[in-house]
Amino acid sequence: MVHMEYYLIVSTIMMFVGIYGFLTRRNLLAMLISVELILNSVDINFVVFNRFLFPGQLEGFFFALFAIGISAAETAVAIAIIINIYRNMRNIQVKNLDKMKW
Amino acid sequence: MNITLDLIVFIVLALFIVVSAILSVTTKRILRAATYLLFVLIGTAGIYFQLNYSFLGAVQLLVYAGGITVLYVFSILLTSSEGDQAEKLKKGKFFAGLAATLAALGICLFVMLKHKFLPPVFEHGELPVREIGHALMSMDKYGYVLPFEVISVLLLACIIGGILIARKR
């Protein structure tokens, strides 16, 4: 049996890789990909905790399941927004999106 | 520590996931990033399979690897021109991001490893789909019909929202 911590280490690394990507990528889609990484790592954590710590129950399992569904929804809306931005500005570089300060 | 097949499979998966993840945030080409994301998602599905959650792994493959990645690829094709490469980062920003991330990673790992979890138990055996289905549709305690319905409404809202936002005016 593999130790639970190993899984957690993998998911933590994945999460911070995602955060790193979110902070450094300049393309909106790339940032969104990083967000997917973060979400995915959280899913792994849910599943692992359920499997190892509360084997008789299903909360973690369903959380992961729902999180997948929600991330699908979030991606769809985000991509719709990005496409809209692209239509308006002809690119999706985040440095052009500083209108948020107004 | 004896090396079991489980462990070997896990190590392979873990390496695969970590390397793909790192590549997906460092590669210059956005389409490659999406591909590496696909690898990460597939690896994650592998972990679910290894944990005997076949149904979840299948969902992961279907929704994430199958659906979302395709969505990404299409949107990338829609929004990026040929040979579009990420700009080179300024050193300061790169280091700021890297340092912050590494520090946070260190702290997080430290906290996690130091933490005393409940005694972990690993029970082999597949979670039957029938049970999942019953739980998903049940209204009793530990029944998930309400979140299920909420998710479905949310999805509907997202479909409508996505259409509204992305349609041509």
Add this chain to the structure above:
Amino acid sequence: MEYTILILLLPCLSFLLIGLLGTKLKPVAAGTLGTVVTGIVALLSYWTAFSYFGAGRDGSGVYPVLTPWNAEWLPFGGGLEIDLGILLDPISVMMLVVISTVSFMVHIYSFGYMKGETGFQRYYSFLSLFTMSMLGLVAATNIFQMYIFWELVGVSSYLLIGFYYTRKEAIAASKKAFIVTRFADLGFLIGILIYGFYTGSFSFTPDAEVIGTAKVFLPLALGLMFIGGAGKSAMFPLHIWLPDAMEGPTPVSALIHAATMVVAGVYLVARMFPLFIGYAPDVLHITAYVGAFTALYAAVVACVQSDIKRVLAFSTISQIGFMIVALGVCTSADPHEGGLGYMASMFHLFTHAMFKALLFLGAGCIIHAVHSNEMSAMGGLRKYMPITHLTFLIACLAIAGIWPFSGFFSKDEILAACFGFSPVMGWVMTFIAGLTAFYMFRLYYNIFWGKENKELHSGHKPHEAPLAMTIPLIFLAAVTLFAGWIPFGEFVSSDGQAYHIHIDWTVAATSLCVAAAGIALATWMYAREDRKAADGLAARFSGLHKAAYHRFYIDEIYQFITHRIIFACISAPIAWFDRHVVDGFMNLLAWISEKLSWLIKGMQSGYIQRYGIWFLGGALGLTVILLLI
């Protein structure tokens, strides 16, 4: 008698209507509306007076005090409340008649006088406002309602003095009137508050027991109220605004600054008379001295002024002084023993309102004809303006106190009351009466006789005023002729009982002689074409003449005190403190926040990734802190 509320509501309504419609209304329509409403108000007032006095006296021989309409407005608890209502007693009914009559006449007159002026509608709406406020003042059921309307008349006076708001002098005069009376009203307000605190009500007739506990504060309150009254009634040294107020249109001067508003102070003292005589006779006598000095001062100044409206203004101040003196010399509430002055004062108020309004309206006709206020532009006008001449003469005779004009009767009563108080007061007032005759006839001769200013009159011939202006003159002249025969004491007296006026012929003969002497002197000095006597006298006493011409430099003293002492020594340091310390502190705060926001402004870059880094750093920091704890 609930219909009396209409006396207040109608002018209020017409004020709102004319004021709100403004120039959408044709000038004629606005004027007609205002005039008709005032006419109705006048008729209502006459009817009120008729039915009030017609209802007769009650069992104890006095006219009952009626409140046909009263609304509790602001209850403060503890029995203290401010009501709005209408109070009818002999003096308020008398005032209603006076005000509505003069107001009506002025409304008609203004048709002619203000014809073609821009702001004709505004003028009529302000007139309505004033009429409403003044009627509300006299019909007030309590001192606080009186104060409210008191301020309202102040505002309308301010608005009307500043009617020609493009003229600098008019603006200055309106501000002066407003500020000076405001200072006086401060005294009034404090007086009211003290009064309300110690008597537990704002009523004119508080409980006798409660008054006993007020002790020294009641005279204090009454004295402070008199300061308010002195401000409105232009008593020395608060008189300085009234001569300047002549910058307003002449009909306004007739209505507000001669007949009605300026006697509000007299009315106030008369209203509080039972309290004055019962609890503060000393304060009452002080008012008499103030009034006497004012009367003398104003009469002397009036003798040398060259602007005819200024002469009339000072004569108004002087005559109000007479009324105040008459009230002040009262020593008891019994008209047969020292209380005569009350009746005399009210009688003089009544007659004075009529003949002074007549004088001002006449002056308005003259100004209308020669387009100047200065005597030098006049002279010899009697052949051009016969009606004005005749009515003006009647008014002059009345104010000089010549039998059988109305002024004779009321002035005679005042002088009798003064002699009853002390011979010195009597002789002083008699002397002032002589001065009055002198300066009025100086004015009269300068306008209608004397050398004609041919140079000025050749350009355009002076002409008689239009009918709208002469009808009020004739009406007021008729009233002036016959008002003296009204048995005034039957209606108004200090104790409410009927008082039969009988003329004290020794006093009357003296005053007649003095008045005749004054007129004779004026005739000798001014009736002829050459002015040798007058000029010689002026040159002889050039110092006195100059001082009187400059109103004894009272305005300059005010100027000095306000500018050199108050502004320079008190206001300037305060202003410096305000500008540098208070503002400086605020500026410092603003400066600090500005700098700080410049510093942190960079954070709000709008770049989501920077926000992400900050967020991560914050979360990290928090985690570290939690770990370390």
